[in-house]
Amino acid sequence: MAPKMFAGIDVGASATKCMIISEEKEEAGSAVAKTGIDLAGGARKVFEDALSGVDGGGAAVARIVSTGFGRKNVPFADASKTEISCQSMGCYFHFPRAIVIVDIGGQDTKVIRTDADGKLRGFKMNRKCAAGTGTFLEEISHRLDVSLEEMNALAMRSKKDVEIGAFCTVFTGTEILARIREGVSREDLAKGVYKSVVKRAMEMDTLVGDVVLTGGVVAHNRILCDMFSEILGREVLIPPEPQLSGAFGAALYALQEAGQSRLE
Amino acid sequence: MTEIGQRKEIHAAAELKQLLTEYYHELGSAHAEGQKVAWCTSVGPAEVLRSFGFKVYFPENHAAMIGVQRAGEKYIPVANAVGYSPEICSYLTSDIGAYIQHWTPLDKAYGVKSIPKPDVLAYNTNQCRDVKEWFSYYSREFKVPLVGIDSPKYIGEVEDMHVDDVTAQLERLIRQLEGITNRKLDEDQLKGTVGLSLEATNLWKEILETAAHVPSPFTFFDGTIHMAPIVVLRGDRRAVDYYQVLLREMKARIAAGVAAVDGERYRIYWEGMPIWGKLRALSEQFAELRTCVVASTYCNSWIFDDMRESDPVRSMALAYTKLFINRAESAKEQYIAEIAKRFKVDGIIFHDSKTCPHNSNARYGMPSRIRERYGIPSLIINADLNDLRLYSEEQTKTNIEAFVEQMEVA
Numbered sequence: 049m050a051p052k053m054f055a056g057i058d059v060g061a062s063a064t065k066c067m068i069i070s071e072e073k074e075e076a077g078s079a080v081a082k083t084g085i086d087l088a089g090g091a092r093k094v095f096e097d098a099l100s101g102v103d104g105g106g107a108a109v110a111r112i113v114s115t116g117f118g119r120k121n122v123p124f125a126d127a128s129k130t131e132i133s134c135q136s137m138g139c140y141f142h143f144p145r146a147i148v149i150v151d152i153g154g155q156d157t158k159v160i161r162t163d164a165d166g167k168l169r170g171f172k173m174n175r176k177c178a179a180g181t182g183t184f185l186e187e188i189s190h191r192l193d194v195s196l197e198e199m200n201a202l203a204m205r206s207k208k209d210v211e212i213g214a215f216c217t218v219f220t221g222t223e224i225l226a227r228i229r230e231g232v233s234r235e236d237l238a239k240g241v242y243k244s245v246v247k248r249a250m251e252m253d254t255l256v257g258d259v260v261l262t263g264g265v266v267a268h269n270r271i272l273c274d275m276f277s278e279i280l281g282r283e284v285l286i287p288p289e290p291q292l293s294g295a296f297g298a299a300l301y302a303l304q305e306a307g308q309s310r311l312e
Numbered sequence: 313m314t315e316i317g318q319r320k321e322i323h324a325a326a327e328l329k330q331l332l333t334e335y336y337h338e339l340g341s342a343h344a345e346g347q348k349v350a351w352c353t354s355v356g357p358a359e360v361l362r363s364f365g366f367k368v369y370f371p372e373n374h375a376a377m378i379g380v381q382r383a384g385e386k387y388i389p390v391a392n393a394v395g396y397s398p399e400i401c402s403y404l405t406s407d408i409g410a411y412i413q414h415w416t417p418l419d420k421a422y423g424v425k426s427i428p429k430p431d432v433l434a435y436n437t438n439q440c441r442d443v444k445e446w447f448s449y450y451s452r453e454f455k456v457p458l459v460g461i462d463s464p465k466y467i468g469e470v471e472d473m474h475v476d477d478v479t480a481q482l483e484r485l486i487r488q489l490e491g492i493t494n495r496k497l498d499e500d501q502l503k504g505t506v507g508l509s510l511e512a513t514n515l516w517k518e519i520l521e522t523a524a525h526v527p528s529p530f531t532f533f534d535g536t537i538h539m540a541p542i543v544v545l546r547g548d549r550r551a552v553d554y555y556q557v558l559l560r561e562m563k564a565r566i567a568a569g570v571a572a573v574d575g576e577r578y579r580i581y582w583e584g585m586p587i588w589g590k591l592r593a594l595s596e597q598f599a600e601l602r603t604c605v606v607a608s609t610y611c612n613s614w615i616f617d618d619m620r621e622s623d624p625v626r627s628m629a630l631a632y633t634k635l636f637i638n639r640a641e642s643a644k645e646q647y648i649a650e651i652a653k654r655f656k657v658d659g660i661i662f663h664d665s666k667t668c669p670h671n672s673n674a675r676y677g678m679p680s681r682i683r684e685r686y687g688i689p690s691l692i693i694n695a696d697l698n699d700l701r702l703y704s705e706e707q708t709k710t711n712i713e714a715f716v717e718q719m720e721v722a
Contacts, residue, residue: 168714169718170718
């Protein structure tokens with residue numbers, strides 16, 4: 049008989065992620081795909097992709113917990129939890145002590161406080177505005193005429209600090225055009241943009257104690273980790289797969305709740 | 313038995329609808345029947361106006377209805393275009409915009425085609441500056457007198473000097489109204505009106521207090537609907553009669569063990585303005601989460617239990633100055649903490665209403681102070697009273713759900 053598995057599916061604004069874990073809390077499979085228009089279909093697809101290497105396939109999965117902004121759009125999930133609770137659960141597993149999690153996602157940034165017992169103690173989410181999120185970086189990459197994937201490497205080549213002052217994504221775009229006209233290099237501008245992402249997160253809450261940095265934006269833009277460490281004056285903690293920490297947390301919830309009745 | 317997530321209907325609501333229909337039709341026909349109409353701010357000197365025989369209309373109630381009917385986004389830009397900023401009170405901008413476009417939510421709600429024209433406008437800035445600017449617009453528009461009280465603001469302890477000031481302003485306002493109406497104030501009439509206000513306000517307080525019971529028979533969302541008489545019919549016998557009916561129903565719910573939210577697990581305090589266009593959606597979300605919003609500063613703002621029939625003017629001055637919104641941070645903090653304790657709440661939701669800074673209390677560190685001093689967790693929601701363009705539904709829903717999840721693990 050195949051071992052029991054537990055799945056977490058994180059339907060985020062930009063990407064849909066799935067992680068499948070064993071009863072021993074070890075990863076058995078995972079998958080990531082761009083979130084499209086069909087949230088339920090996308091969730092099904094990442095679930096199936098994550099199952100590809102799992103003994104017994106879908107039949108082995110005892111429970112599924114969905115999370116993320118599309119958590120209510122996963123009809124085959126047994127229960128749902130907010131991404132705030134799931135990030136708290138997922139990050140605490142890797143760093144079992146009082147932590148402050150900074151989750152930078154496609155559409156929002158969150159600061160989540162988890163106590164030494166792993167209990168969620170409070171959280172803050174950015175306002176409606178997209179400044180400081182993945183969407184912001186995407187918009188600015190167009191302005192710099194560079195792909196989002198290349199922007200991290202571009203910023204790493206910067207030699208000079210440039211301050212980006214605007215709060216708003218659109219106004220930042222305008223500010224960047226003005227700086228280009230002034231002759232500021234793309235490399236320096238790219239670095240300035242990342243720095244503004246860090247600043248937006250740091251003004252949301254006081255980041256005292258152990259800071260865990262996670263989320264899709266962190267996974268793909270490692271320069272942010274260096275910047276956070278530099279500004280905080282200490283190393284920030286990064287979970288093994290930052291983009292999957294929410295899905296992992298959801299899978300841990302599935303394991304924790306196993307045995308409970310299926311929620312329709 | 314209701315299903316989880318369903319709002320539990322209050323039987324008195326039918327009577328409320330009838331009462332408000334009657335009230336708005338009376339206003340609609342006032343001029344035809346030779347009566348004068350005064351417009352009044354929601355915590356303005358309504359008792360004085362009624363004592364002069366005015367039919368009293370409250371633009372804030374009208375603006376809240378614009379919000380409930382989700383028409384703010386249509387009319388706010390109209391006011392913006394004539395120079396009223398999108399940053400100022402969205403009651404003001406939606407109401408002025410609707411006026412410019414000759415539209416009123418009264419039509420859909422009560423079959424009343426237009427707002428009643430004012431003969432005089434009376435304000436009290438105990439809420440904010442915006443009400444005065446709002447009324448000034450209509451004073452210019454209708455070419456009618458504007459009278460009012462410029463209240464001392466941000467008060468910690470209410471002292472005699474504050475009450476002396478407002479008493480003097482009320483006396484001046486009475487003299488102005490005597491000039492406008494060409495008649496002397498009937499002091500017995502004022503005493504009677506203040507007496508009726510006190511009676512209604514005490515009943516309203518008792519109704520709100522029923523929510524201290526576990527499980528609560530009444531929610532903040534019910535309160536936002538059933539508060540209408542204490543706003544628009546303060547000093548009128550019908551408000552007293554209505555609240556007696558509603559109080560009986562709430563007491564009966566307690567006696568029968570009926571909860572407003574089936575399976576109530578958590579109790580929340582709502583601080584700040586309602587999000588008028590999302591009352592139903594929010595009340596359903598809380599009901600699904602088996603969480604009851606049991607108390608609010610907003611609904612409590614119409615408790616004026618300092619009014620005294622024996623000393624009407626000075627007691628009105630005290631009651632209208634002591635108002636929560638008019639107070640200093642320290643007084644507000646104590647007030648919230650006391651209610652949170654008495655209503656046994658598990659957490660506080662602060663609505664930071666973009667265009668209502670005076671009734672948004674999360675901007676000067678209060679949530680952190682309350683968490684540190686009293687151990688009460690809180691959540692801040694960024695939204696607005698009437699401008700739904702400032703509201704992110706998905707973010708707010710996730711925030712509320714996560715806040716309840718936080719309580720589950722606490």
